[in-house]
Amino acid sequence: MKIMKRGKEAKILVGIDEVGRGSLAGPVTVAAVAIPEKLNLTRSDLVRLRDSKKLSPKQREQWFQYIRSHNRIFYALASVSSAGVDKLNVSQAANLAASRAFFKLMTSQVVHLKKKRLKIFLDAGLSLPADIPSRTFIKGDERFNCVKLASIIAKVSRDRLMAGKFHKKFPQYGFVHHKGYGTKEHFLAIKKHGSSPIHRLTFIKKYNNINLKRKA
Numbered sequence: 496m497k498i499m500k501r502g503k504e505a506k507i508l509v510g511i512d513e514v515g516r517g518s519l520a521g522p523v524t525v526a527a528v529a530i531p532e533k534l535n536l537t538r539s540d541l542v543r544l545r546d547s548k549k550l551s552p553k554q555r556e557q558w559f560q561y562i563r564s565h566n567r568i569f570y571a572l573a574s575v576s577s578a579g580v581d582k583l584n585v586s587q588a589a590n591l592a593a594s595r596a597f598f599k600l601m602t603s604q605v606v607h608l609k610k611k612r613l614k615i616f617l618d619a620g621l622s623l624p625a626d627i628p629s630r631t632f633i634k635g636d637e638r639f640n641c642v643k644l645a646s647i648i649a650k651v652s653r654d655r656l657m658a659g660k661f662h663k664k665f666p667q668y669g670f671v672h673h674k675g676y677g678t679k680e681h682f683l684a685i686k687k688h689g690s691s692p693i694h695r696l697t698f699i700k701k702y703n704n705i706n707l708k709r710k711a
Contacts, residue, residue: 506532510641511597511629512618513589514547514649519685520668520675520694521657522574523585525592525621526648527600528562528641529569532614536640544643546636547650559651562644570648571599577695584697586620593621616642665691 507529515523530536536544541561542554550558562568573595575588583591597615615629616639623629632638636646657674668684668691675681675693685699 507613508532508641509615510645511593512636512642512645514653518675519677519698522576523589524574524649524653525596526645527571527596528645530641547646555651558647571596577693580695581697590622
């Protein structure tokens with residue numbers, strides 16, 4: 496069991512980032528990561544830590560495995576489904592997932608954090624409830640290591656879901672290739688097969704000749 500030490504002056508950085516905001520299918524997924532303020536993340540065996548979008552799939556996987564095995568890095572994930580995105584809109588869905596991930600991290604049985612010791616950073620477009628002191632930064636996933644880590648965790652976790660479970664269940668859409676985003680291959684598949692239960696109807700309704708009825 497991993498326990499985070501509580502030194503008097505120790506500060507804990509919490510980074511929160513999302514993935515899947517612009518996808519036509521699948522959930523919007525948020526990761527919340529907690530690390531000690533002075534944690535050294537320079538690794539000779541890994542490429543320099545960067546925002547997940549600036550890493551290759553292989554590099555993201557390598558960092559993901561490192562994060563999972565590190566005894567001073569803690570994280571939690573939360574998602575809102577495509578139906579939830581349609582109901583709430585994607586911004587509200589992302590913020591709901593952010594709140595869920597944050598509180599899941601705070602209440603984890605393997606890490607107990609005091610809010611007064613936290614510095615919470617969110618990438619642009621995300622927010623927590625007003626009573627949680629936090630700051631949102633444009634390109635936060637390029638500025639803060641804790642947010643970079645969150646971006647990697649969210650990206651790898653969601654990609655695995657889309658390329659694994661959802662691709663196996665709906666192979667006709669090619670999720671293994673585009674992870675639900677709006678590629679030419681994906682648009683053609685939607686036009687041919689109609690929408691699936693994991694498509695966001697509010698995102699694809701503007702395209703003609705697409706069956707917008709959710710299939711069981």
